[in-house]
Amino acid sequence: MFELTKEQKMLVKMTREFCDNEIAPYADEWDRTSRFPAEAVTKLAKLGLLGVNVPVEYGGSGLGEVEKALVSMEIARACSSTSEMFVVQLLVNGILVKNANEEQKQKYLRMSCVEGKLGAFGLTEPGAGSDAGSLQTTAVQDGDYWVLNGSKCFISNLGPNEGAYALVFAVTDKKKRSHGGMTAFIVDRDTPGFIIGKLEDKMGIRAAAVSELILEDCRVHKSQVLGQVGKGFNVAMSGLESGRIGVAAQACGEAQAAFDTALEYVKQRSQFGKPIATKQGIQWYLAEMATKLEAAKLLNLKAAAMKDRGEPTAMNSSMAKFYAAEVANEIAAKALQIHGGYGYMKDYAIERIYRDARILTIYEGTSEVQKIVIAKELLK
Amino acid sequence: MKCIVCVKQVPDTTGVVAVKEDGTMDRSKMAAITNHDDLAAVEAALQLKDETGCEVIAVSMGPAPAEGMLREVLAMGADRAVLVSAREFGGSDTYATSQILAAAINKIGVEADDIVFCGRQAIDGDTAQVGPQIAEKLNLPQISYAADIKLEGKSVVVKRLLEDGYMMLKANTPCLITCVKELNKPRYMTVRGIMECYNKPLNVFDYNTLKDDPLIDATTIGLKGSPTNVYKSFSPPVKGAGMMLEGADKSTVDQLIGILDSKHLI
Numbered sequence: 001m002f003e004l005t006k007e008q009k010m011l012v013k014m015t016r017e018f019c020d021n022e023i024a025p026y027a028d029e030w031d032r033t034s035r036f037p038a039e040a041v042t043k044l045a046k047l048g049l050l051g052v053n054v055p056v057e058y059g060g061s062g063l064g065e066v067e068k069a070l071v072s073m074e075i076a077r078a079c080s081s082t083s084e085m086f087v088v089q090l091l092v093n094g095i096l097v098k099n100a101n102e103e104q105k106q107k108y109l110r111m112s113c114v115e116g117k118l119g120a121f122g123l124t125e126p127g128a129g130s131d132a133g134s135l136q137t138t139a140v141q142d143g144d145y146w147v148l149n150g151s152k153c154f155i156s157n158l159g160p161n162e163g164a165y166a167l168v169f170a171v172t173d174k175k176k177r178s179h180g181g182m183t184a185f186i187v188d189r190d191t192p193g194f195i196i197g198k199l200e201d202k203m204g205i206r207a208a209a210v211s212e213l214i215l216e217d218c219r220v221h222k223s224q225v226l227g228q229v230g231k232g233f234n235v236a237m238s239g240l241e242s243g244r245i246g247v248a249a250q251a252c253g254e255a256q257a258a259f260d261t262a263l264e265y266v267k268q269r270s271q272f273g274k275p276i277a278t279k280q281g282i283q284w285y286l287a288e289m290a291t292k293l294e295a296a297k298l299l300n301l302k303a304a305a306m307k308d309r310g311e312p313t314a315m316n317s318s319m320a321k322f323y324a325a326e327v328a329n330e331i332a333a334k335a336l337q338i339h340g341g342y343g344y345m346k347d348y349a350i351e352r353i354y355r356d357a358r359i360l361t362i363y364e365g366t367s368e369v370q371k372i373v374i375a376k377e378l379l380k
Numbered sequence: 381m382k383c384i385v386c387v388k389q390v391p392d393t394t395g396v397v398a399v400k401e402d403g404t405m406d407r408s409k410m411a412a413i414t415n416h417d418d419l420a421a422v423e424a425a426l427q428l429k430d431e432t433g434c435e436v437i438a439v440s441m442g443p444a445p446a447e448g449m450l451r452e453v454l455a456m457g458a459d460r461a462v463l464v465s466a467r468e469f470g471g472s473d474t475y476a477t478s479q480i481l482a483a484a485i486n487k488i489g490v491e492a493d494d495i496v497f498c499g500r501q502a503i504d505g506d507t508a509q510v511g512p513q514i515a516e517k518l519n520l521p522q523i524s525y526a527a528d529i530k531l532e533g534k535s536v537v538v539k540r541l542l543e544d545g546y547m548m549l550k551a552n553t554p555c556l557i558t559c560v561k562e563l564n565k566p567r568y569m570t571v572r573g574i575m576e577c578y579n580k581p582l583n584v585f586d587y588n589t590l591k592d593d594p595l596i597d598a599t600t601i602g603l604k605g606s607p608t609n610v611y612k613s614f615s616p617p618v619k620g621a622g623m624m625l626e627g628a629d630k631s632t633v634d635q636l637i638g639i640l641d642s643k644h645l646i
Contacts, residue, residue, distance in 0.1 A: 006448075006451075006578065007574050007575055007577075007578065010451070010452065010455060010569065010574045010577070011571065011574050013452075014455075014568055014569040014570075014571075014574060017568065018568050046570075047568055047570050047571060048570045048571030048572050049571060052571060056572075061571035061572055061575070062575075063571065063575070268644055269644055270644070347642070
C-alpha cells in the first residue's frame, strides 16, 4: 500500500549519509556547549534540503510533504537541535510560499534556501501560547509604514547570530482580533526597533536558538505586509497542518534515535552472565517501542501523502503530531530505563535525547490542543 | 572535453565477508556500496566539470543492480552513464575486466582532451590492476595513486602518492588517472540531482554491443576465460590494534578503569 519511490529512497539515503557524517558526530558536543549548528545550516542549504518544500523558481527543490517528512526524520535522528531549526524553517518556507507576493518570495525564500539565512516564526507571546488569538503586539499604520510594539517569546531561529528575518504577527484592529484584526509582517533583523532579547537556557534542544523578541517602535514598510492586512490569523493558520506534519516527523526521528541506542545497548550489556537482550522483559520493551515507532511513522507519512494530494488534513496532521510526540517521549523514557544508571549519565546519548524529546508534546500545538482539533473533526 | 569515470559497486567488506562454495564472495548476503576510491575518481571528474564545463560519463561493469549505483553517480552530477552488463562477462578477473571496460571506453570514444578516471583499487579484489591494464589496452599514459590533480591546458599535473612521499608527474591528455580516496572528499548527491537522475541517459552495453571490438578476446573473458580465479575467500580473525597507555601512576589507572567501564567490561 505504501512504498517509497526510487527517488525518495535515494533522498533518504543521501540525507542519512550526510547526517551520519556531518551532524550526528557533533550532536552531543553542540548540546553540551549550547552551540548553534551554523555550519550544518549552510550545508543543508547547499544540498537543497533547506528548501525541500519550496518551488524551484524560488531556489528550492520543489518537493512535497512526504519528502519533507522523510528528510526531517533523518535529521532529527542525528540531532534534535538541528531538526528543530530545520522544521521551523520549513514552516516559514511553507507560509511564505502560500502567502507572500512574488517579490517577497524571490527575496526571502532564496535568502533561506540558497544562502542558508534563517527565518523565524514570531507568533507566541508571554500571554498568547495555545490561545494564539490573544496577541498583545500591536501594529499601527503611520503613512507608508506600520509601527510595531510588543514582545514575543520562545521564538526559534532567533539568537545573537541567528535569524535573518521573522514573520511577526500583530493586532491591527483590537475589536476584530483574530477575525480580521491581525496582520502578518516580514521584518528584517536589522530593522531599527527589532530587538532580539534573552537567548533561552533550555532543558533540551540546547543547541537550537530560541529567544525573546522585542518590538519597540519598529517601523516596517507596507511592502513588508505578508498576505493582506487583517488576514494575519489566516496566514498563521495556513502553515499549521504542514507544521504539525514536520514536527511529527521530527518526533519520529528522535524516537528512532532513542530506540537505536536501546537496541545497541541491550546486545552489549550483560547481567547474570548473559546479554540483557536475552531477557524476555527487555524483548517485550523493544517490541512495544518498535511497534509504536512504526505506527507513528505511518501516521506521519499518511498525513503527508494526503497533504500532497490536496486532501483535508486537519485531523490527520493533528493525529500524526499528537501520537508521534507522545510516543517519542515514551520511547525515550523506556530507552533510558533500559540503559539503567548509564542512561542517566551525560556520556550516553540517550540522556540528551530524553531531554530533547520533552518539548515535542508542547510546541507546534500541545497534545491537548491536538486532541481538541481531532475531537472537533470527529464530532462535525 | 570528456571525463570518463570507471566505478564499481562492491560488497561492504568492513563487516563480515560471506563466501560461496566456489570461494567467491556471496554478494547477495552483503550490503552493496560504491567503491571508495572510485568515488574519489567521480569527485575529481566533477571538479573538472565545475572548472571547465566538461562532460562526465560514468561507466560500470556489473550486474543489473549496479544501475542504482550509476543513478547515484548521476545524482552527484555526472551527465550520462553506461552499464556494461552481460552473463558472458560474469566472474571476470582483472585481465578480463580491463579488456571489457577498455572496449566500452573505446565505444564511448576517447578524444584528445579526454581523461579516464579510475579508483586505485576495489575493496573486494584489492588488486589495483584494472586501471593500469585499461590504460595499456587503450595506449594511454597512466598516472596512478593521484592525491592531487591540476589541469594545465592539454596536460595534467598530478601528485602521485608513494608510501614515504610523493612525486609530481605531468602527462598529456588523453590519459588515465587512478585516484586514492585521500584525493578529495566526494560530494553528496543533491536533492535536485536525485530528482533529475532518472531523466539522464543510461545505456547498457551487453556482449553483442562489444563483442566485435578488437579489444575483446572471447576466450579470455568471464569466469571460465579469466587467467586467474579466486581460490579462497574468508574473514580473517579480527585482531584489534590495541591501545597503549603511558605511565604507571593513578591517573593512568583511572584512565584504564574509565575505558573498561565505558565498554561495560567492569
